[in-house]
Amino acid sequence: MAAVDRLDDEDYPAYSMGRAAEILGVTPAFLRALGAAKLIEPLRSEGGHRRFSRYQLRLAQRARELVDEGTALEAACRIIVLEDQLAEALRINAQLKRKMTD
DSSP states (O other), X not given: OOHHHHHHOTTOOOEEHHHHHHHHTOOHHHHHHHHHTTSOOOEXXXXXXXXXXXXXXXXXXXXXXXXXXXXXXXXXXXXXXXXHHHHHHHHHHHHHHHHHHO
16 A cells, blocks of 8 residues: 555554554553453554554544543443444435435
8 A cells, every 4th residue: 555545544553552642632541441342443563562543543532522521431432333333324325315316
């Protein structure tokens, strides 16, 4: 994959644990907890280090917002999964509607 393609790829694991935590203003332990809750599964480098994508950082940011509002971590993760599923269903629905009108 070319470097330019990686910049546009939402799923490319470009961020180390430390950098991801710094960007989000969270601790590495918070990111590990999101992994344990199965919200995000970071890719592992050859050396075994966690690497996060922009998409995963967005999910982690949403989790942080919910937790900061007082939602339990497990509940926040479930909410985010459901929000993600709804967004995908709406995208598919809009796509099907466009096909029907063409």
